[in-house]
Amino acid sequence: MKILFIQTGGTIDKNYPKTNAGYAFEIDEPAVSRVLEKSFIGFEYEVVSLFRKDSLDVNDQDRSVLKAFLESTEHDKIIISHGSDTMPETASFVGKIPGKTIVFTGAYLPERFKESDADFNIGVAVGSVNVLTEGTFIAMNGKLMSPESCFKDAVSGLFETKEI
Template sequence: MTIKLLITGGTIDKVYKELTGQLVFKQTHLVDMLNQSRSMVDTLSEVLFLKDSLDMSDANRALILQKCQASETNRILITHGTDTMVKTAKLLGKEINNKTIVLFGAMMPYSIKSSDALFNLGMALSAVQTKKCGVYIAMNGQVFDFDKVEKNKGQGIFISS
């Protein structure tokens, strides 16, 4: 079983830029993350773009949808920023019902020691292999149905809605 990994950016792939104190994109860390995790799962990665989810447009979401629909594999992981992850999941959930799609990201960049990125990747890898067809979000040690989740911005976690 091959899992398609669509990379769209989000905090998970940001790095700290020392000169400005900002978090920015340089390149994806997902291949490094899979290697560090010693994952033996067959994955095929594709970088669609590296954006903060607050900067995602409807055209960006349409591209994600098109890539999911066109994928020959029926198991898809998507890296995504947490601020609009639910919005993208709802779009995919309304349009696709014959594949297992799991969106995940991180509250802290992978490049920062205390990041939740590896943990969320592990949850997402597990979920995409074991869940039935549908769209899910894997965050904070939980897997949520796309239409029963929200981000609690005050606590910085995802919760059932």
Template sequence: MTQQPILVLTTGGTIDKSYFDALSEYQIVESGIPALLREARVALPFRVVELMRKDSLDLTDADRELIAAAAREAPESRIVVTHGTDTMTDTAKVLAAAVPGKTVVLTGALSPARFAETDAPFNLGMAFACAQVAAPGVYIAMSGEVFDGLKVRKDRAAGKFVSDDLR
């Protein structure tokens, strides 16, 4: 298998949240994704571009267009987008319509990457694996599963993504 480079676009979300003391709220800080990739000893070529530092509930249509434009205009055909989980499916829809012919995988975390007990490294690894082998399209990689980006929803009560069989 040839190793095609992967572009990682970071947008913020829980995966990049931190807190500074017991009285403060979580804040999105500089992306920890480059450190996670170094710690994982990722050997294939990759490039990280920090697009924004936003909670996904604060993303606007203009932000989603910026994410789509960055993916569409990138020389890489395999892309991982780190994103908050609350509106990940909304961004997946925009990407599916605006970025043809590329493999785009969205991932995030249900607890910050800086926490000892986090799903961030596993989800990021799943997204990298999916981006390497999946056909062009938009996917969501979370909790050990890969979903069609247009046929998935976040089940907030269960704290996970589930296939949306109604579509």
């Protein structure tokens, strides 16, 4: 089995700027590469950086580029790192792509931070993509959810499932 990891940006990939002045973050190299290198994994993988944006800056043009890439790739097991603020919107936009299992994940703190949830969320995404059949999902906070049935709670910051 081979998993394709796609970086789109978000907090998971953020790092301090390399300049001496400023407080802003910048999107760094894919965090998933560092996580997988230190893990005892039993699968092959490839990492592609499609774009590096904070999720608040991701627009429908970016989503169209992502969807076209997903439709054209030969890979059928795909994990996408994405910022949590607009993850459900992007995952819903991508929708179900026949023959593909797609899992979006991210982190609340950059992977480079000691207390980050990045390793855990990537692990949940990897476990999920191994057992799920086709569809698009979100793996955050130890939960696996459909993009249409979840949201990021504005108070807690956690992903919750909508009441139907």
